[in-house]
Amino acid sequence: MLDMKNERWLMEKYNALSDAERGEYALISLKIKRFRVFNRLYNRELGNALVEKVYEALQEWLQPGEYAAQIHLNYFNLLVRISKNYEEIFQYVIRLNQQIRDMPDERFHGKVFCGFGIYHLTREPVDFYIAQYNADVCRSECAERDFKNSHFDVYGQSYHDPVLRDYDLEQIIQPALQRGDLQLYLQPKVDLRTGEVTRAEALIRWIDPQRGMIPVSDFLPMLESTGLIDRVDLHTFEVVCRTINRWLRVYNKKIQISVNLSHCMFNYRYYFDDYRKIHEKYRTPKECIEFELLESIVLNQVERLRQVVDELHNYGFTCSLDDFGSGFSSYSVLSNADLSMLKIDSSLFQNESNPREKVLIRHIVQSAHELGIMVVAEGVETQKYVDYLRQLGCDFLQGFVFYRPMPVEEFEERFVRGNEKVRFS
Numbered sequence: 001m002l003d004m005k006n007e008r009w010l011m012e013k014y015n016a017l018s019d020a021e022r023g024e025y026a027l028i029s030l031k032i033k034r035f036r037v038f039n040r041l042y043n044r045e046l047g048n049a050l051v052e053k054v055y056e057a058l059q060e061w062l063q064p065g066e067y068a069a070q071i072h073l074n075y076f077n078l079l080v081r082i083s084k085n086y087e088e089i090f091q092y093v094i095r096l097n098q099q100i101r102d103m104p105d106e107r108f109h110g111k112v113f114c115g116f117g118i119y120h121l122t123r124e125p126v127d128f129y130i131a132q133y134n135a136d137v138c139r140s141e142c143a144e145r146d147f148k149n150s151h152f153d154v155y156g157q158s159y160h161d162p163v164l165r166d167y168d169l170e171q172i173i174q175p176a177l178q179r180g181d182l183q184l185y186l187q188p189k190v191d192l193r194t195g196e197v198t199r200a201e202a203l204i205r206w207i208d209p210q211r212g213m214i215p216v217s218d219f220l221p222m223l224e225s226t227g228l229i230d231r232v233d234l235h236t237f238e239v240v241c242r243t244i245n246r247w248l249r250v251y252n253k254k255i256q257i258s259v260n261l262s263h264c265m266f267n268y269r270y271y272f273d274d275y276r277k278i279h280e281k282y283r284t285p286k287e288c289i290e291f292e293l294l295e296s297i298v299l300n301q302v303e304r305l306r307q308v309v310d311e312l313h314n315y316g317f318t319c320s321l322d323d324f325g326s327g328f329s330s331y332s333v334l335s336n337a338d339l340s341m342l343k344i345d346s347s348l349f350q351n352e353s354n355p356r357e358k359v360l361i362r363h364i365v366q367s368a369h370e371l372g373i374m375v376v377a378e379g380v381e382t383q384k385y386v387d388y389l390r391q392l393g394c395d396f397l398q399g400f401v402f403y404r405p406m407p408v409e410e411f412e413e414r415f416v417r418g419n420e421k422v423r424f425s
């Protein structure tokens, strides 16, 4: 019997990758298709021999520093360096598939078909099981579509069966909501004049007991499309109200927290009744609550935007325009609604050496200020932008250069109980 490496071994290799290395790797979920049929048609011995042959073919395929393991029977995982370009991935999988299909063993030659799911790792650490799950999801989604041949799919680039995928997630998310696995995180907004933190954005995090933290982009679209986001957002809003009140009572500190208004809520005529009911229960100081409206949902709906903003404003809450500069930004949105804050999207802070970008940033800050609107720069990761934004008189900065989103308890410890602040040189 061949001694095949197992899941635990692969997980160790996975965990040993440095942040920089990880950015170059992908995790491939590979399954031999119709394995049960193969077993029945021939026999179990030959089935086992096939699995070993595939494992050998994979070993031959790997480059130094790349790994493969048998996870279960006819199911393997590979950790390989692979391009992010779809055409190159396509060529890669075709060659890998040939290597397996054309094994120099006439018992198997030309008889093996595989499914591949490819998940590119990022520099940001992701739990091994999440990477594996993501690779599995995109492999299994199109498994039935092309039953007779090999097939592959790349995570995040195309989904062939979103309904199936959503169905799976819906089964998991309901109990997760009840268990309280969806938790509130806060990302500080740093005052660029004083370095103090008296504001934050509320962001949701899904922490699964087995899988660890699940990326927002993996479940938020599903929450939106199923309408479950309303429940999550109203729950978040309630926690936010309670938290602000407690900090005021215990520490005598006023912290402003902004919440994201989802697409569904924005389009729902009576959305505000739900928020009002919760607020009436807690009577949180209204100036401590801000609603963030996404540029992408308000575009072309200036009339609706005005209604929503007026409703929130008349009640006493403030509003900000989120992701400004990310899409087809429209200055008419700024001139038509009573906004207090504008959030410049992270896409404008990607290339420090681009003088054109700087011109845009400067004009956005100036225009907003002339309209009496304050500005938050979002997604800033480098000191150079900090210096530039301070020089422009931008009001707040929310970005990894200072702080990542953190659990409420940590925020409390550092900025409410404590007085941590950023010191500018």
Ligand code: C2E
Binding pocket: 187, 202, 203, 204, 216, 217, 220, 229, 233, 236, 260, 261, 262, 263, 322, 323, 346, 378, 379, 380, 381, 398, 399, 400, 401, 405
């Ligand atoms: P957003 O409202 O634009 O939130 C800011 C996003 O940028 C957050 O991602 C945050 O972690 C990320 N970010 C902040 N600073 C940096 C930085 O310096 N570098 C990089 N690379 N990223 C940075 P997150 O938490 O993954 O959320 C993604 C989006 O999902 C949010 O974008 C928001 O639109 C939506 N979202 C998150 N939580 C909720 C929620 O509770 N309700 C609703 N309706 N939407 C939510």
Ligand code: CA
Binding pocket: 201, 260, 292, 322
């Ligand atoms: Ca936001």
Ligand code: CA
Binding pocket: 322, 323, 343, 345, 378
């Ligand atoms: Ca944003």
